[in-house]
Amino acid sequence: MELVVQQLKAGYPAGTRGKSEPAHLAVRGVDLTIAPGQVVAIVGPNGCGKSTLLRAMARLHQPHAGTVTVGGDDVWRLRQRDAAHRVSLLPQSPQAPEAVTVAGLVRYGRHPHQGLFRQWSREDERAVRAALTATGVADLAERRLDQLSGGQRQRCWLAMVLAQETPVVLLDEPTSALDLGHAVEVLELVREVATAGRTVVMVLHDLTSAARYADVVVAMRDGEVVASGPPREVVDAALVQRLYGVPADVLAAPVDGSPVVVPRARVAAGPEEAREPDTPEAAGAALTKAGPATAVDADEPPAGDAVAVPQR
Numbered sequence: 001m002e003l004v005v006q007q008l009k010a011g012y013p014a015g016t017r018g019k020s021e022p023a024h025l026a027v028r029g030v031d032l033t034i035a036p037g038q039v040v041a042i043v044g045p046n047g048c049g050k051s052t053l054l055r056a057m058a059r060l061h062q063p064h065a066g067t068v069t070v071g072g073d074d075v076w077r078l079r080q081r082d083a084a085h086r087v088s089l090l091p092q093s094p095q096a097p098e099a100v101t102v103a104g105l106v107r108y109g110r111h112p113h114q115g116l117f118r119q120w121s122r123e124d125e126r127a128v129r130a131a132l133t134a135t136g137v138a139d140l141a142e143r144r145l146d147q148l149s150g151g152q153r154q155r156c157w158l159a160m161v162l163a164q165e166t167p168v169v170l171l172d173e174p175t176s177a178l179d180l181g182h183a184v185e186v187l188e189l190v191r192e193v194a195t196a197g198r199t200v201v202m203v204l205h206d207l208t209s210a211a212r213y214a215d216v217v218v219a220m221r222d223g224e225v226v227a228s229g230p231p232r233e234v235v236d237a238a239l240v241q242r243l244y245g246v247p248a249d250v251l252a253a254p255v256d257g258s259p260v261v262v263p264r265a266r267v268a269a270g271p272e273e274a275r276e277p278d279t280p281e282a283a284g285a286a287l288t289k290a291g292p293a294t295a296v297d298a299d300e301p302p303a304g305d306a307v308a309v310p311q312r
């Protein structure tokens, strides 16, 4: 299902001011058109408005102006239940009911499918099982959520969102608590979800993962989109500098040429660093400082720190 955002503005009122006059505009006129089956990664510094944008797209944060249409309908004109049939959201810091089990949590994902004349069915049970299996938490189904690790919990929340089986899936930092192996699994799962025809928009802080797994990278700063497009066209050293104020080298991954972002050490080299490094850590830091001043050619990666690039 196509997702279109037009001139979206969203913010937060301060005390006495009403919704029509937000004290702080966190999203300042964003336009996006996302095709069915696309994976879009939204990146940008803390506080630039990524979560506010996602929440406005999910009909959870009333925009100040602009529209969000899913499948041709404005989500803010749909009934909440109808919107929940089209869009699901994994929030950044979800809150669970006390003592809920993993299976119990994932069943909440089927809530929009329940109704007066639509009781719990085999179809719901199938969706819950499929989501538990896809996220690798089926063996935790009867455990209490609050007794799991942060990464396990994150995968359970993702299972809940997938069980909702919406054509548009919004994920706010779905890998923030995950180790490398589980992060790769989740990002590969995201690709599978998109291959099955669903649209995925995810907020990621790791630019290299965004470039590896997304079809389109949307870069935000100060509530605005400053760049968007295929990762190879968008992710470069200038973007990293503009978003984060960090000098970086952007290499091409050997496996597929997708951009790999390697930030440079910003500590100025003093007389001490001129000496031979005597530990592996010091040697790595010295190599980083000695790296080239501009983005390097993909065929000639610089000698320097090892860069872990998971293969897709």
Ligand SMILES: Nc1ncnc2c1ncn2[C@@H]1O[C@H](COP(=O)(O)OP(=O)(O)OP(=O)(O)O)[C@@H](O)[C@H]1O
Binding pocket: 012, 024, 026, 044, 045, 046, 047, 048, 049, 050, 051, 052, 053, 092
């Ligand atoms: N409930 C709130 N009330 C008032 N201001 C808020 C609220 N939530 C967020 N903000 C402000 O809106 C701006 C955008 O916040 P948002 O959470 O959308 O940023 P973000 O890009 O998702 O950040 P992060 O990467 O840290 O998660 C920030 O300046 C933030 O302080």
